[in-house]
Amino acid sequence: MSAIALIDRPARPGNLFAALAAFRAGEPRLFDLGVLMLAAMAPTAFAALVDQREFLGINVWDKPLKFEFALAVYLLTLVLFARLLPAGTRRMRWYRTYVTAVIGAIVLEIAWVGGAAALGTASHFNTTTAGMVLYSIMGPLAVLLTSITAVYAWQIARNPATGLSPAVKEGVVLGLALTLPLTLVTAGTMASMGGHWVGGGTSDAGGLALMGWSRDGGDLRIAHFFATHAMHAIPAFALVSASLLGRDDRRPARIFAVLFTAFVAYTFVEALLGRPFLPFLG
Secondary structure, three states, X not given: OOHHHHHHOOOOOOOHHHHHHHHHOOOHHHHHHHHHHHXXXXXXXXXXXXXXXXXXXXXXXXXXXXXXXXXXXXXXXXXXXXXXXXXXXXXXXXXXXXXXXXHHHHHHHHXXXXXXXXXXXXXXXXXXXXXXXXHHHHHHHHHHHHHHHHHHHHHHHOOXXXXXXXXXXXXXXXXXXXXXXXXXXXXXXXXXXXXXXXXXXXXXXXXXXOOOOOOOOEEOHHHHHHHHXXXXXXXXXXXXXXXXXXXXXXXXXXXXXXXXXXXXXXXXXXXXXOOOOOXXXX
């Protein structure tokens, strides 16, 4: 199955296993880890049912569940984009070594988050000596696992044979390219501040549905969330734009990328000012 079939054209009904096998071929190791993350959600959800301990007002297993789902989405998106890399890239030593390092960073990240839940303590912004040491180690690993979006953007941009229309390719490259810097700014600010709440309560209890974002103060996780999803939002817009406005017009994707970046900046500044996101819901 070509990249065009997966990204730039409507999917056709077919054999599910054949489709999954074709999808997995994009980057088997990232696919396997993504599926493992989805599978891990079952025992984690069971743990949440039988273990009623809470940390900062929510079940201790809520955070590992969110991370497992988020990492699964991240990994499977990378599998989709891996097909757009220049021919032969996935067989190169530097690439295979780099992906192995990214996988190692992700495994350590989820092990850290799950381990902290088992201990009933914080995985992030943990001010104990051990917690601060682990946090200082995990920071560079988090940068490493996010950096693959920039590497993919660079490689896809230089590949003249992606099979994508110019509009969609522009969206994919811009989305991937923006994910790393936007995430570094938002996550780095949280790390430097030692937390993500700015004013209001310091608990996810009573937060925005599903996300847990603060409804009575600023919450830097909102900007961080949208920053990491630049790799989804901008290509998705480009896909729609190509269908409606033409496959060769790259300007809509560029304009949307600017507007999306401005929106991330807006949620970031609002959080720093202690203002809740979607206050009419709170």
